[in-house]
Amino acid sequence: MATEKTKPNLRASISFTPEQMAKKAAQEIKTLLEKNPYAVLGLATGSTPIPLYEELIRMHKAHEIDLTKPTYFNLDEYVGLPVEHPESYHSYMDKHFFNHIPGLNRLKVNILDGNAPDKEAECRHFEEKIDAAGGIDLQILGIGENGHIGFSEPGTPFTERTHLVELTESTRQANSRFFDGKIERVPTHALTMGLATIMDARKVILLASGPKKAESTYKAASGEVTEDLPASTLRNHPDVTFYVDRRAASHYPEYVKLFSSPEAVLR
Ligand code: F6R
Secondary structure: OOOOOOOOOEEEEEEOOHHHHHHHHHHHHHHHHHHOOOOEEEEOOOOOOHHHHHHHHHHHHOOOOOOOOOEEEEOEEEOOOOOOOOOOHHHHHHHHOHHHOOOOOHHHEEOOOOOOOOHHHHHHHHHHHHHHOOOOOEEEEOOOOOOOEOOEOOOOOOOOOOEEEEOOHHHHHHHHHHOOOOHHHOOOEEEEOOHHHHHOOOEEEEEEOOHHHHHHHHHHHHOOOOOOOHHHHHHHOOOEEEEEEHHHHOOOHHHHHHHHOOEEEOO
């Protein structure tokens, strides 16, 4: 019988390397695009999805998928960084994904404007654009060491939609590696999709690689569903897969047991 701890809808795909993990996640996206080439994809930034973007670009160049057809919505953007700043999420997406898709119609790319004078209006407009596109078919997520998804930090109500957020010390510390290790250079605020926005996506894939993600990923997959751990809300999503590499899973015998099976339902 399904209980809070045994959601049959929560799939785990355990890989040995981040590259293998990326290939499996890319296959899920390919399957979606085969059914619906014009799907609406929700994208994440950070270190974790880079191998996934590389694999998707490889598939696009090999004509296995067509990345010019989907519409894209990004999870979040820093407040106050110029768009052309190398660490803005606009720059990240161009560098790791969009610049590698010749013929991409930029009107299909939606990234929050962290410099919009009226942040609330910007967030509302973003939600309206998602609605107008028919909702997100598949949302890609990373996970923070503190269990955040997007920039919805611990304590964020599950009901929140796209909003302005003050970043926690822990997130700014984690992201200071992109700002010469200097936390004071990391913006203090961001605009982010809310947890309710993410939960409205028809399909969610969460990627976690490396030992620093082991604890939050494990808690999200098997612990209490609580606003103290934003990613735990995914346990109530009808279609979510956790793609985890060996190092993000290695501390936990429960995960190790699943290594023999490439696709497994978390127990
Ligand atoms: C990125 C985002 C964040 C990251 C998370 C993990 O758009 O919203 O939630 O996914 O902070 O970041 P990395 O992958 O750099 O460890």
